[in-house]
Amino acid sequence: MGGLACASRLAREGLRVVVLETCPHVGGTSYIFRRKSHAFPMGPLAFSFPQKVKTLLAEAGVTKEIEFRRNHFELLAPGLDIVYSRSLEALKQDLAGDFPGEKTGIETFFREIDGIIRLTEDIEDWHPDFLTGNRKIAARRNLDPDLLGRLERIRRLSETRSKNVLEGLVSDSRLKNLLGSLGTDEPEMSMLNLAFMWNVMSEAGIWSPSCGIHGLADALAEAFKARGGEIRLATPAAGILTKGGRVSGVTTAAGEVVGSRWVVSTADYKTTFLDLLPSGDAPRGHLDLVRKVPYTGSELCVYLGLDTGRVDLGRMRADHLFYRRDVRAGGPFDPGDFANREVEICLWAKDAPDLVPEGRASILLRASFPYDPFAAWRTGEKLRRDGYREFKTRLARGLVKTADHVLPGLSSSIEVMEVATPLTYQDWGHRRLGSIAGWTWSVDEAGELPGKLLVETPIPNLLTAGIYAATELFLGGVPTALHTGTLAARLILEG
Numbered sequence: 001m002g003g004l005a006c007a008s009r010l011a012r013e014g015l016r017v018v019v020l021e022t023c024p025h026v027g028g029t030s031y032i033f034r035r036k037s038h039a040f041p042m043g044p045l046a047f048s049f050p051q052k053v054k055t056l057l058a059e060a061g062v063t064k065e066i067e068f069r070r071n072h073f074e075l076l077a078p079g080l081d082i083v084y085s086r087s088l089e090a091l092k093q094d095l096a097g098d099f100p101g102e103k104t105g106i107e108t109f110f111r112e113i114d115g116i117i118r119l120t121e122d123i124e125d126w127h128p129d130f131l132t133g134n135r136k137i138a139a140r141r142n143l144d145p146d147l148l149g150r151l152e153r154i155r156r157l158s159e160t161r162s163k164n165v166l167e168g169l170v171s172d173s174r175l176k177n178l179l180g181s182l183g184t185d186e187p188e189m190s191m192l193n194l195a196f197m198w199n200v201m202s203e204a205g206i207w208s209p210s211c212g213i214h215g216l217a218d219a220l221a222e223a224f225k226a227r228g229g230e231i232r233l234a235t236p237a238a239g240i241l242t243k244g245g246r247v248s249g250v251t252t253a254a255g256e257v258v259g260s261r262w263v264v265s266t267a268d269y270k271t272t273f274l275d276l277l278p279s280g281d282a283p284r285g286h287l288d289l290v291r292k293v294p295y296t297g298s299e300l301c302v303y304l305g306l307d308t309g310r311v312d313l314g315r316m317r318a319d320h321l322f323y324r325r326d327v328r329a330g331g332p333f334d335p336g337d338f339a340n341r342e343v344e345i346c347l348w349a350k351d352a353p354d355l356v357p358e359g360r361a362s363i364l365l366r367a368s369f370p371y372d373p374f375a376a377w378r379t380g381e382k383l384r385r386d387g388y389r390e391f392k393t394r395l396a397r398g399l400v401k402t403a404d405h406v407l408p409g410l411s412s413s414i415e416v417m418e419v420a421t422p423l424t425y426q427d428w429g430h431r432r433l434g435s436i437a438g439w440t441w442s443v444d445e446a447g448e449l450p451g452k453l454l455v456e457t458p459i460p461n462l463l464t465a466g467i468y469a470a471t472e473l474f475l476g477g478v479p480t481a482l483h484t485g486t487l488a489a490r491l492i493l494e495g
Helices: 002-012 050-059 088-098 100-119 133-140 145-159 162-167 173-181 191-204 213-226 269-276 284-292 388-404 422-427 477-494
Strands: 018-020 032-035 038-041 068-071 073-077 080-083 206-209 230-232 237-243 246-252 257-259 263-265 298-307 320-323 343-346 360-369 378-380 414-420 462-464
Touching: 002 018, 002 050, 002 213, 002 263, 002 477, 032 414, 038 298, 038 360, 050 206, 050 213, 050 477, 080 088, 080 173, 088 100, 088 191, 100 145, 100 162, 100 173, 100 191, 133 477, 145 191, 162 173, 162 191, 191 206, 206 213, 213 230, 237 263, 237 269, 246 263, 263 477, 269 284, 269 462, 298 388, 298 422, 343 388, 360 388, 378 422, 388 414, 414 422, 462 477
Parallel strands: 018 230, 073 320, 263 462
Antiparallel strands: 032 038, 068 206, 073 080, 237 246, 246 257, 298 360, 298 414, 320 343, 343 360
């Protein structure tokens, strides 16, 4: 969607723009697929900052009326059952009641998070690290002492480990992990990134559009084509061309050369620099960082079409239930042990009732999953060793069995099942090693990247857009994709 936002914005100004889309449909993973009479989402389920999304869509020329419904999130784990997609004030009161001995630490934590949220409000509009082009140059010339003080505090927050802060505030590990990861995992984010996450979850909220996320992609494509834009589906780019140190176009997988003064890549950043760009074109130090800093991991996702008369969905108090049956530390990773991992259960049908047959429901089960256990099954793009289907089906059944504990009758109600693995996200989602959520959230590793935005690259006239064009998803996934695509368009119009 970042590419479509960029393309449509440029077409509004009369530029000739060609979109090369690897998939046979627009929008990349921001779309749906069908199995029998059910439709399922390929990627994002919802997003934050709906008004900003509407503004970015309008800048791209989308005039369609879109309504939004807020999604809510529940965490159910040993000793925890809380709907945490509420205001920080309400959540603070709930947690103080559940953990009375931790009241002072809880109040201090939320006071700090609230202060960071206020400090960074609309950060993409004024902080030099979140700007591009002429606006970035102007912001860097601003020597106002108050602004410089804010910038310094934000820099320190980006280097402050939330784990260390929480160690000094609360002692209960369940509470520490909830506050530091919005779940049951140990904290690894910086205080800055953690505040971004809590703002998205509790204050800004996470919302679903009435047209579905795929509907946003369709609307962008329609606006683009109405202004003369050209979309070539099922036409992957095979390489980025340069001449005299500047970008000069791309080659397609079919061998066609498409010359252009500007190229905007919405392939992920590592793929752009390590696979598509000729070796030697980018500075060695930049390539070393691109190789070194990791992405977020992948997941196992099970899509289910259910007979609602045979399953009890009443236990879910929110659209998204994060369920963890056990919390055990230590030991080697067991691919089939879903009891000791968070499992997200999403009532997809709530957001798309017209895509589900009457009397039926579509739900998603998702659990984080490393790439390595699947690596040996891949023999080439979309090619697998014998036994792969049985392996992923066995894992999917294990995930369903875990969810059975909170949704009685789930296993017996299944009419449709599809499974996505890290290899699916790699080969159909076109994400390196199946990554799903941008760059690493680890404060130690993410800090090595050059700035907060990667829209501008070391190669003149080569820009990037999408969630991998930002080192932190400060707006969440879909808004970050649209925002970086819009920034790329503005840079081209400046140039």
